[in-house]
Amino acid sequence: MNKKSIRDVAELAGKRVFVRVDFNVPIENGKITDDKRIRETLPTINFLIEKGAKVILASHLGRPDGKVVEELRHTASAARLSELLGKPVVKANEAIGDTVKGQIAALGNGDVLLLENVRFYPGEEKNDPELAKAFAELADLFVNDAFGAAHRAHASTEGIAHILPAVSGLLMERELDVLGKALNNPERPFTAIVGGSKVKDKIAVIDKMLEIADNILIGGGLSYTFFKAQGHEIGNSLVDNSKLDLALEFIEKAKKLGKNFLIPVDIVASDDFSASANTQVVDASGIPAGWEGIDIGPKTRELYADVIKNSKLVVWNGPMGVFEIEPFAHGTIAVAQACADTTGYTVIGGGDSAAAAEKFGLADKMDFISTGGGASLEFMEGKALPGVVALNDK
Ligand SMILES: Nc1ncnc2c1ncn2[C@@H]1O[C@H](COP(=O)(O)OP(=O)(O)O)[C@@H](O)[C@H]1O
Numbered sequence: 008m009n010k011k012s013i014r015d016v017a018e019l020a021g022k023r024v025f026v027r028v029d030f031n032v033p034i035e036n037g038k039i040t041d042d043k044r045i046r047e048t049l050p051t052i053n054f055l056i057e058k059g060a061k062v063i064l065a066s067h068l069g070r071p072d073g074k075v076v077e078e079l080r081h082t083a084s085a086a087r088l089s090e091l092l093g094k095p096v097v098k099a100n101e102a103i104g105d106t107v108k109g110q111i112a113a114l115g116n117g118d119v120l121l122l123e124n125v126r127f128y129p130g131e132e133k134n135d136p137e138l139a140k141a142f143a144e145l146a147d148l149f150v151n152d153a154f155g156a157a158h159r160a161h162a163s164t165e166g167i168a169h170i171l172p173a174v175s176g177l178l179m180e181r182e183l184d185v186l187g188k189a190l191n192n193p194e195r196p197f198t199a200i201v202g203g204s205k206v207k208d209k210i211a212v213i214d215k216m217l218e219i220a221d222n223i224l225i226g227g228g229l230s231y232t233f234f235k236a237q238g239h240e241i242g243n244s245l246v247d248n249s250k251l252d253l254a255l256e257f258i259e260k261a262k263k264l265g266k267n268f269l270i271p272v273d274i275v276a277s278d279d280f281s282a283s284a285n286t287q288v289v290d291a292s293g294i295p296a297g298w299e300g301i302d303i304g305p306k307t308r309e310l311y312a313d314v315i316k317n318s319k320l321v322v323w324n325g326p327m328g329v330f331e332i333e334p335f336a337h338g339t340i341a342v343a344q345a346c347a348d349t350t351g352y353t354v355i356g357g358g359d360s361a362a363a364a365e366k367f368g369l370a371d372k373m374d375f376i377s378t379g380g381g382a383s384l385e386f387m388e389g390k391a392l393p394g395v396v397a398l399n400d401k
C-alpha cells in the first residue's frame with residue numbers, strides 16, 4: 008500500500024490519536040450479536056496503547072440521520088471493547104465540544120476513550136468542514152481503521168484527513184493489502200463468485216471480474232436476469248427487466264475474453280417464500296409458471312464446488328440462494344464448504360456472504376473475511392475509496 012500507516016509514525020507516546028473505526032455492529036435488545044468489527048480493530052488499538060498514545064475512538068452506528076437516537080448510542084460497544092481490552096474505556100456522551108475536550112485532557116498515556124455516534128451530527132454525512140475541524144481539534148493525529156466505511160466521504164472518514172496528519176490503521180492496511188493483491192496480482196486460476204439479490208448492485212463487480220478472473224460463477228437472485236435474457240422461462244423469479252441487454256453483453260464479453268462464465272444449470276424452485284413451501288429441482292431452461300427460483304440446484308452445486316476446489320484464489324460476494332431460510336440454504340452451504348475445503352486462498356467480500364459463512368460454522372476456515380460489505384464491493388469494482396485516498400502518501 009502506498010499510504011502511511013501507524014507503523015510509519017515516529018512518535019506516538021503522549022499523542023492524542025483520533026481513530027475512526029467501524030463499530031457499526033448489529034445490536035438486538037441492547038446486545039451486540041456479532042462483535043467481529045470490534046475484535047478486528049484490537050490490533051490497532053493495542054498497538055497505540057502499547058506505544059503510549061491517548062486513543063480517541065470514533066464511529067457511526069446505524070443511520071440516525073443527524074439526530075440523537077437513544078438506541079444508537081455506543082454504550083454496548085464501549086462495554087464490549089472494555090471486556091476485550093481488559094481495561095476501562097471512557098465513554099463520552101458527545102463526539103465534539105468542551106466536555107469531550109475535558110475528558111480527553113484527563114486521559115493518561117495508553118488510555119482509551121470512545122466518542123458518541125458521529126452520525127448524531129448533521130455535518131457528518133455532509134462532510135461539513137466545520138464538523139471535521141471540531142473533530143480535528145480533539146487530536147494530534149488521525150488514523151483511519153474503518154475499512155467498512157471507507158467508501159463514505161464523511162467528516163470523520165475524509166474531511167478530518169485534510170486537517171490532521173492522516174494514516175491508516177492495521178485493519179485498514181490488511182484489508183487493502185489482501186483485496187488489492189486479489190485485484191492486482193492474483194494467483195491463478197482465480198475464481199470470482201458473484202451472487203446476491205440484484206443485478207443492479209453487482210453490475211460493476213461482474214464487469215470487473217470478467218476482466219481479471221479466470222472463472223466467474225453466477226448465483227442467487229441475479230441469475231434469473233441472465234436466464235430471461237437467454238429466452239428461458241423464469242416463472243416468478245426475481246428479475247431486472249431493464250438489464251436483459253446488459254446480461255447478454257456480459258455473456259458475449261466472457262466469450263470474447265475466453266473466460267469461463269458459469270450460470271446455474273439447475274435450480275431449486277419453490278411455490279412460496281417460506282420454509283414450508285413446496286420445492287422442486289428444475290432445469291435452468293424452464294422454471295414453471297407460479298414457481299420461483301430460490302437456490303442453485305444439486306448439479307450446479309457440484310459444478311461450482313469443483314471449480315472452487317481447483318482454484319488458487321477465490322473471491323466470493325453474495326449468497327447462492329435465500330440462505331436465511333433453511334431449505335434454500337444448500338447452494339450457499341455448498342459454496343461455503345468448497346471455499347473452506349479448497350487449498351486456494353479464499354476471500355469473502357463481507358456482507359451476507361460473511362454472515363452465511365458465520366452461520367454455517369465455516370468462517371474460521373476462510374483465509375480472509377472482509378469487515379466491509381459495500382466498501383469491499385466498491386474496492387473490488389476498482390473504485391477509489393475516499394477514506395483511503397485522503398490519507399497521507401508514503
Ligand atoms: N433466488 C433468490 N431470490 C431472491 N432473493 C435471493 C435469491 N438468492 C439470494 N437472495 C437474497 O439475496 C440477499 C443478499 O443479497 P446481496 O445483499 O446482494 O448480497 P451481499 O450482501 O452478499 O452482497 C440475501 O438476503 C438472499 O436471501
Ligand SMILES: O=C(OP(=O)(O)O)[C@H](O)COP(=O)(O)O
Pocket residue numbers: 029031069070155156159357358378379380381382
Ligand atoms: O455496515 C456498513 O456497510 P455494509 O453493511 O455495506 O458493510 C458500514 O458501516 C457503512 O455503513 P453505511 O452503509 O450506513 O454508510
